[in-house]
Amino acid sequence: MRTAYNRFRMSLTPQRILSVLFIIGLGYLVIVPLFLMLRETFIVHPLERFQIPGSQVGELTLAHWKRTLFSENAYAFFYHPLLNTLKIAFGMSFLALAIGALLAWLVVRTDMPMKGFIANAAIIPYIMPSWTLALAWITLFKNERIGGDQGIFSALTGIETPDWFAYGTFPIIITLSLHYFPFGFMLIGGALRNIDAQLEESAELLGASRPTILRRIVMPLALPAIFSTFLLTFSRGLGTFGTPAFLGGPVREFVLSTSLYANLIGQRPGIGYIAAVAMILLGVLVLYMDHKIIGTRRSFVTISGKGARAGLVALGRWRWVIAAGVVIFILGTIVVPICALAIDTVMLRPGIYAWENFTWHYWIGDASLNIGLGTGEPGILRNSQLMSALGNTMKLAVVVAVVTGILGILVGYAIVRMRGNWISQALDQMSFLPYLMPSIALGAIFLAMFAVPRGPIPSLHGSFLLLVIVCTVSYLPYAVKAGVSAMRQIGPELEEAALMAGASWWTRMRRVMIPVQKSTYFSGMLLPFISVTRELSLLILLVTPATQLATTITLRYTDRGWYPYTNGMVLLLIIIVVTSTVISRRVMGTNIAKGLGG
Amino acid sequence: MPAIVLDGVSRLYGSNVRAVSDLSLEIPDGSFTTLLGPSGCGKTTTLRMIAGLDSPTYGTIRIGDKIAFSLEDATSLPPSKRGLGLVFQSYALWPHLTVAKNISFGLEVQKVGKAEIAQRLEKVAAALQIDQLLGRYTSELSGGQQQRVAIARVLIMEPSVLLLDEPLSNLDATLRMDMRAELKRLHNDTGATILYVTHDQLEALTMSTHIALLQNGELQQFAPPLDVYAQPANEFAADFLGNPRINLIEGRIEGGRILCGGLDLPLPDGVSSGESGPVKLGLRAEELRLHRQAGPGMVPVQVTSVLPTGSDWYYQVRLNAQTITIRQNDPPHLKEGEEVFLAAHPDTLKLFATSGKALVSSVPEVAGAEA
Known part of the structure; x- marks a missing residue:
């Protein structure tokens, strides 16, 4: 009995205590929201009292589920958005995978020229906010029937774009796959690079032709990477909000995330939360497939190559033509949207693309109700509201990057050091949970959780702190993943050597563990930084006029049709994100692919 | 007084995996004792428990006149208070620090004065013939040089017991021969107790004064090397x-x-x-x-x-x-x-x-x- 007590007392190391504190904290911020979300689908909300006859606010009810799944409106509420979501997720995953895999093969396995430039440029579409392309699509292809003004394309050619081309599922699939193809490029490229050249050389010695080697050796070995790319892209497609909001909104084509938002800010939060639960279930399904299909075979891609690089496929006289095609395609996905957005910000009256219409009004003009759109707003650079939103975004991005970065290191440390222990498993799984929660729903739950004081926790509504917390929780899976992989690379001896020398835990972290993997940690911080600058769905419900962000204010301006302001803000964000990515790569040696959740 | 005493030490993982089983051992002061056995025999676990990086499930460990671990007394001295130096199998040199910084890290952590650090660094670097390498980073060193730095980093702390965990396994064959002689010389020069872990019987035979042969976490024989060779306690020891x-x-x-x-x-x-x-x-x-x-x-x-x-x-x-x-x-x-x-x-x-x-x-x- 006494030895059992002693054993317990002696096991209370600072690391262990810290880990248990993490578990409690994560439990409150991750598990509790999950349960609250589920509970919300069964209770009557204030606005729903009148829709459900004879009910009291707060009562338990099955009405939401019945209405969502079985009522005459069920198709509009649920099944149609669900079908749209699946259609979009499948369509854009296939397209993005095809583009990414082809590019990866061209860069890694052929003698195509300009590889260095292509490899660097191919990542940029992913760095830009995903809905940049959506806004650019609208600017280029919108038609008069719905948007009021013409897009650049119609103005130049005189051809009116059909609705299905200008809005809805088709452009959503196209723009999302142009945003997400870098996933496949990075992951499949990495897998192709890691295939041991000797495997191909032995096939060649046995008389296999190049196409046979590609089909029978390279493809099967790269298959796990191809599958995991597909599932990763697919799960992003399930949860995406900005693009379907911009492109689907005008024609009332909803996906689960936009229908969730519409129901939450409308009068049907119960139905909104059911959409959230449906999204979580789809996420779990993807995880399950990932586990079933890839789980055992993931090790294929970790075969590390030794010896000479396999011979590159000669493209012959087509190599320059192909390279030119690839460069045009990639620049097309970067330069064309940026130019379209830029042109739109300097056209005084929308839809008229002529030199006489050129203006700097939307950038530096005075507030006016007569010029151009007559918004009564000063130009972007002189607009204190917009500039303070941009300032908030930057502040939030830096704070969240640092907080999640540090948390990722500490949680990753606890997970790796306590491997085999229940603490490690609990932390590992809990820190992954936010990955499954649609960010719009996470935002809604945090709004509910922190709107009123609860126990020792004061009301955080409208505070900057709440934004930091929700972003930290949302990006935790990526940060922890980066932290875990960094800690795994270090191995325990480096820390134990410092422990033997008498260094305290804090000294060990500060002088050994963190400096050793500096660039990995900064890569882990870069992703949250970039994500915050373009975060929309997570924060849209949580911001107040005082904490308005660049993205959320942008959506507001879009609602009013003030596209020049929206597009100008997006341009500023792109400039900030791309510059900070390039700088951090130069200075800290960070690599965006490292922080990417595989 | 023996340098290290293990008394009924066991280490269980989960409820039924016994890495070390009821191990009792007295390591004589000033000896070069080798923990020898095939992989998975519990030798490294034993070393880590002595170092304080792992804790026994049962049993007591004494180092010199101090109790290092005892469940009954709820005592577990932190590794740095045990007066031991550990050279890791991988050397565990910090890649972000220079050789000099690697070696002086321990003294800096203990807040030893700059002048004294410099003096002790010079002495230990000269003894191990690495004084030309002090400004380099560890990735620029050869395997043998890294080994010396790892030993220097431990020796500068002037430990009474030196623990070595398969330190030669990452070296090529010829270098290994040289390092064997050098470790033996180190033992003679410093007079410190050395506890050495290896699976290589030749290393054990050539260097040690005592061999503790382990299998499946149990001690098979503890005797001077030539005694184990000539009069093995059992078939396993003979083999x-x-x-x-x-x-x-x-x-x-x-x-x-x-x-x-x-x-x-x-x-x-x-x-x-x-x-x-x-x-x-x-x-x-x-x-x-x-x-x-x-x-x-x-x-x-x-x-x-x-x-x-x-x-x-x-x-x-x-x-x-x-x-x-x-x-x-x-x-x-x-x-x-x-x-x-x-x-x-x-x-x-x-x-x-x-x-x-x-x-x-x-x-x-x-x-x-x-x-």
């Missing part, structure tokens, strides 16, 4: 030490003689002549000889392979449906297929009961446990 491996031949004791595939040997002292039954006879390769002419006590055999190494000739013959290895370093040089005669000249007879235990009890089976 693990020596290269080539000892020939273990099935035989019987009958009528006061040992009969073994045609070999006929007298019973050693300490085995009663009344005993009879199946035994295993352990004969080392150098204790056997092949002759072209027959003689008393010899068995006719055929040479199946000839493996010259330059200085020695290894021959293999078939006896009792077993392959037997013989080492000779003088003529006759035999050829494959030759019909010859095998004679045994054991220095000490190694006889094992069917349980694997040595029959000759001149050596206490587990010396450390009784002390």
Whole structure:
């Protein structure tokens, strides 16, 4: 009995205590929201009292589920958005995978020229906010029937774009796959690079032709990477909000995330939360497939190559033509949207693309109700509201990057050091949970959780702190993943050597563990930084006029049709994100692919 | 006073995996003791428990006059308070620090003055001949140089016991020979107790003053290396030490003689002549000889392979449906297929009961446990 007590007392190391504190904290911020979300689908909300006859606010009810799944409106509420979501997720995953895999093969396995430039440029579409392309699509292809003004394309050619081309599922699939193809490029490229050249050389010695080697050796070995790319892209497609909001909104084509938002800010939060639960279930399904299909075979891609690089496929006289095609395609996905957005910000009256219409009004003009759109707003650079939103975004991005970065290191440390222990498993799984929660729903739950004081926790509504917390929780899976992989690379001896020398835990972290993997940690911080600058769905419900962000204010301006302001803000964000990515790569040696959740 | 005393130490993982099982051991002060055994035998776990990086599930560890770990007293000294230095298998040099910073890290952490650090650094660097490397980063060093830096980093703390975890396993063969001699010299120069972990029996035999042989977490034998070699406590000990491996031949004791595939040997002292039954006879390769002419006590055999190494000739013959290895370093040089005669000249007879235990009890089976 006494030895059992002693054993317990002696096991209370600072690391262990810290880990248990993490578990409690994560439990409150991750598990509790999950349960609250589920509970919300069964209770009557204030606005729903009148829709459900004879009910009291707060009562338990099955009405939401019945209405969502079985009522005459069920198709509009649920099944149609669900079908749209699946259609979009499948369509854009296939397209993005095809583009990414082809590019990866061209860069890694052929003698195509300009590889260095292509490899660097191919990542940029992913760095830009995903809905940049959506806004650019609208600017280029919108038609008069719905948007009021013409897009650049119609103005130049005189051809009116059909609705299905200008809005809805088709452009959503196209723009999302142009945003997400870098996933496949990075992951499949990495897998192709890691295939041991000797495997191909032995096939060649046995008389296999190049196409046979590609089909029978390279493809099967790269298959796990191809599958995991597909599932990763697919799960992003399930949860995406900005693009379907911009492109689907005008024609009332909803996906689960936009229908969730519409129901939450409308009068049907119960139905909104059911959409959230449906999204979580789809996420779990993807995880399950990932586990079933890839789980055992993931090790294929970790075969590390030794010896000479396999011979590159000669493209012959087509190599320059192909390279030119690839460069045009990639620049097309970067330069064309940026130019379209830029042109739109300097056209005084929308839809008229002529030199006489050129203006700097939307950038530096005075507030006016007569010029151009007559918004009564000063130009972007002189607009204190917009500039303070941009300032908030930057502040939030830096704070969240640092907080999640540090948390990722500490949680990753606890997970790796306590491997085999229940603490490690609990932390590992809990820190992954936010990955499954649609960010719009996470935002809604945090709004509910922190709107009123609860126990020792004061009301955080409208505070900057709440934004930091929700972003930290949302990006935790990526940060922890980066932290875990960094800690795994270090191995325990480096820390134990410092422990033997008498260094305290804090000294060990500060002088050994963190400096050793500096660039990995900064890569882990870069992703949250970039994500915050373009975060929309997570924060849209949580911001107040005082904490308005660049993205959320942008959506507001879009609602009013003030596209020049929206597009100008997006341009500023792109400039900030791309510059900070390039700088951090130069200075800290960070690599965006490292922080990417595989 | 012994430098380190382990008393009934066990380490369990989960409820039924025993990495170390009821280990009692007294490591003499000033000795070069080797924890020897195959991988997974618990030697590294034992070392880590002594270092304080792992904790025993049961048992007590004393280092010098201090209790380092005791569950009853709820005592677990932190590693740095145990007066030990540990050289890791991977060396665990910090890649972001220079050699000088690596070595002086411990003193800096202990807030030793700059002047003293510089002085001690100079001394230890000179002793290990790495004074030219102090400004470099560890990735710019060769394996042997990294090894020296790792040892210097530990020696600068002036530990009373030096723990070495397979420090030579990452070096190539020639460097390993040099480092063996150097570690032995280090032991003589510093007079510190060295506890050395390895799976390489040759390292254990060449360097140590004592060998603690472990298998499946249990101590098999604790004795000076040549004693373990000459008088192994059991079949495992006989088999693990020596290269080539000892020939273990099935035989019987009958009528006061040992009969073994045609070999006929007298019973050693300490085995009663009344005993009879199946035994295993352990004969080392150098204790056997092949002759072209027959003689008393010899068995006719055929040479199946000839493996010259330059200085020695290894021959293999078939006896009792077993392959037997013989080492000779003088003529006759035999050829494959030759019909010859095998004679045994054991220095000490190694006889094992069917349980694997040595029959000759001149050596206490587990010396450390009784002390």
